[in-house]
Amino acid sequence: MLTIKNTVKTLFDITPNNISEAILTSDVPLILKGFGDSWPIVKAAKQSNKHAVDYLKKMENGTPVNTCYLEPKEHGRIFYNDDMSGFNFHTTPQILSDVLTDILKQAISDTPKTIYIGSTSIKQILPSLVEETLASPLLSNAIYNIWLGNKSKVAAHFDFLQNLACCVVGKRRFTLFPPAQIKNLYCGPLDKAPGGQPISMVDFDKPDFEQFPRYKQAIDSAVIAELEAGDAIVLPSMWFHHVEGLSDLNVLLNYWWRTSPTYMGNPTDSLHHAILSIRDLPKSQRKAWKHLFNHYVFDHHENDFAHIKDSAKSILTSPLNETQARILRANLQNKLRR
Numbered sequence: 001m002l003t004i005k006n007t008v009k010t011l012f013d014i015t016p017n018n019i020s021e022a023i024l025t026s027d028v029p030l031i032l033k034g035f036g037d038s039w040p041i042v043k044a045a046k047q048s049n050k051h052a053v054d055y056l057k058k059m060e061n062g063t064p065v066n067t068c069y070l071e072p073k074e075h076g077r078i079f080y081n082d083d084m085s086g087f088n089f090h091t092t093p094q095i096l097s098d099v100l101t102d103i104l105k106q107a108i109s110d111t112p113k114t115i116y117i118g119s120t121s122i123k124q125i126l127p128s129l130v131e132e133t134l135a136s137p138l139l140s141n142a143i144y145n146i147w148l149g150n151k152s153k154v155a156a157h158f159d160f161l162q163n164l165a166c167c168v169v170g171k172r173r174f175t176l177f178p179p180a181q182i183k184n185l186y187c188g189p190l191d192k193a194p195g196g197q198p199i200s201m202v203d204f205d206k207p208d209f210e211q212f213p214r215y216k217q218a219i220d221s222a223v224i225a226e227l228e229a230g231d232a233i234v235l236p237s238m239w240f241h242h243v244e245g246l247s248d249l250n251v252l253l254n255y256w257w258r259t260s261p262t263y264m265g266n267p268t269d270s271l272h273h274a275i276l277s278i279r280d281l282p283k284s285q286r287k288a289w290k291h292l293f294n295h296y297v298f299d300h301h302e303n304d305f306a307h308i309k310d311s312a313k314s315i316l317t318s319p320l321n322e323t324q325a326r327i328l329r330a331n332l333q334n335k336l337r338r
Contacts (some may be wrong), residue, residue, distance in 0.1 A: 024164065068090070170246065
């Protein structure tokens with residue numbers, strides 16, 4: 001990996017009890033040093049991996065979880081197979097206790113396999129952990145997940161939701177890029193990716209600058225964050241993040257939430273619809289639609305429609321209320337069925 005000079009700003013003395021909405025809605029990444037130091041799982045992890053494993057085993061409820069296994073030759077990189085017909089790992093349902101035992105065994109192997117559990121509901125497999133680590137009343141409606149494994153590398157990708165990610169066991173490295181770097185990260189397919197979101201095709205450990213020359217520009221905008229057990233990071237919506245598990249055992253808890261009502265829908269659906277209906281139009285028509293999107297969506301201001309009576313604005317009302325959103329969604333669904 002190339003040397004990245006920029007580091008994420010670190011905030012100290014921010015705890016689950018005093019975290020503010022301003023931090024949670026930051027539009028730049030922030031490290032919260034020692035955020036989860038008071039949590040029992042973090043205290044166990046700081047004693048040893050075995051203490052952390054024993055702690056989690058006492059909590060797990062026997063629900064199988066989808067577990068990914070990679071052969072040693074993949075060097076922990078969760079990615080596509082050679083011809084991109086599938087992925088370079090296989091998945092099997094496993095009891096968490098068995099997975100944790102296997103991770104400890106791999107730690108003493110000369111050629112360890114990579115073991116990785118991605119985004120999994122904590123309430124599903126470790127329900128009592130929710131009460132012990134609930135970060136803040138501000139996040140009471142958040143989606144709360146666990147990520148677990150040994151040494152691994154998750155390719156750079158983005159999420160629509162805001163994210164507070166807490167490293168509770170081991171060490172993690174985040175390499176982050178602002179959304180504007182999408183062209184320089186050479187993302188793969190939109191509709192077929194290891195974790196559901198399009199990922200950078202660049203191997204950050206061995207970047208091929210002949211195949212991906214613009215990645216050098218992305219590096220100039222990158223920031224890096226290294227987290228130890230107890231540290232957390234605020235990841236703003238749509239920021240690309242490449243995540244490495246650096247230890248023989250790594251556990252991350254994360255909270256996802258959105259800053260707009262759920263009835264507004266997922267913007268990814270709009271992107272897919274635009275590909276269907278706009279992308280392949282003649283260039284002059286695409287340019288015209290770009291002006292319309294800027295006017296009605298990206299650069300919109302409520303004063304733009306002051307000339308229309310409020311009672312007649314309909315979907316031009318901003319923000320939409322839930323009833324208006326449901327009507328608009330129903331109309332779109334009817335049109336897409338034709």
